[in-house]
Amino acid sequence: DQQVKQNSPSLSVQEGRISILNCDYTNSMFDYFLWYKKYPAEGPTFLISISSIKDKNEDGRFTVFLNKSAKHLSLHIVPSQPGDSAVYFCAASAIQGGSEKLVFGKGTKLTVNP
Amino acid sequence: NAGVMQNPRHLVRRRGQEARLRCSPMKGHSHVYWYRQLPEEGLKFMVYLQKENIIDESGMPKERFSAEFPKEGPSILRIQQVVRGDSAAYFCASSPNLHLNEKLFFGSGTQLSVL
Numbered sequence: 001d002q003q004v005k006q007n008s009p010s011l012s013v014q015e016g017r018i019s020i021l022n023c024d025y026t027n028s029m030f031d032y033f034l035w036y037k038k039y040p041a042e043g044p045t046f047l048i049s050i051s052s053i054k055d056k057n058e059d060g061r062f063t064v065f066l067n068k069s070a071k072h073l074s075l076h077i078v079p080s081q082p083g084d085s086a087v088y089f090c091a092a093s094a095i096q097g098g099s100e101k102l103v104f105g106k107g108t109k110l111t112v113n114p
Numbered sequence: 115n116a117g118v119m120q121n122p123r124h125l126v127r128r129r130g131q132e133a134r135l136r137c138s139p140m141k142g143h144s145h146v147y148w149y150r151q152l153p154e155e156g157l158k159f160m161v162y163l164q165k166e167n168i169i170d171e172s173g174m175p176k177e178r179f180s181a182e183f184p185k186e187g188p189s190i191l192r193i194q195q196v197v198r199g200d201s202a203a204y205f206c207a208s209s210p211n212l213h214l215n216e217k218l219f220f221g222s223g224t225q226l227s228v229l
Contacts, residue, residue, distance in 0.1 A: 004156070006156075034217060036220075041222065042222050042223075043118070043120075043205055043207075043220030043221050043222045043223050044157070044205070044220045045220065046217040046218070046219075049217065089156060089157065096172070097170050097172030097173075098169070098170050098172070099162050099169050099170035101147070101159045101162060101170065101173075102147075102157075102159070102218065103159070104149075104156040104157040104158070105156050106154070106155055106156040107156055
């Protein structure tokens with residue numbers, strides 16, 4: 001039962017171009033969405049988030065868009081840099097099983113080529 | 115300004131042995147979460163603890179797995195009689211408060227390999 005889906009396991013872009021990472025979800029009770037970035041042999045680190053009452057949040061080169069009717073969000077990175085190469089996890093927050101917790105997608109491996 | 119500390123980084127066990135994974139949350143954080151990442155999978159919630167209390171263990175396998183967060187010392191995830199299917203990366207995360215929209219801080223994980 002995959003509540004948060006990242007259908008692209010990998011993405012490759014050229015340095016300076018835009019990277020667009022997509023995420024779909026099925027649970028309409030999710031009220032907050034987050035993106036985490038993970039380098040090999042490290043834990044995930046928080047990147048950017050968006051509340052379900054908004055449709056856009058921007059932080060420097062990173063922008064997250066939320067389309068609630070389509071249950072879809074995307075992360076835009078522009079311009080992309082080689083240091084952005086990592087695995088990006090989409091996560092959603094909801095109260096399940098008695099407590100608030102994050103539900104993660106499988107991740108998308110982004111490679112930014114110099 | 116230490117982050118979330120997990121040890122060991124790598125743990126090798128033979129089938130049937132016990133595995134103990136430790137997690138010290140960030141200073142001032144009283145909420146601890148354990149997640150497991152199987153190969154080619156996302157992170158799956160296992161358990162949520164506060165000091166001396168298990169708040170939500172809905173993601174924990176019913177047998178062989180247990181977790182604690184004592185008043186003093188780190189949080190411990192314990193796996194008894196490990197099997198090959200337990201091989202995974204186990205991540206601990208901490209939070210200063212109840213609301214996850216304040217984001218979780220993750221440790222670097224423990225890679226468990228069961229031979």
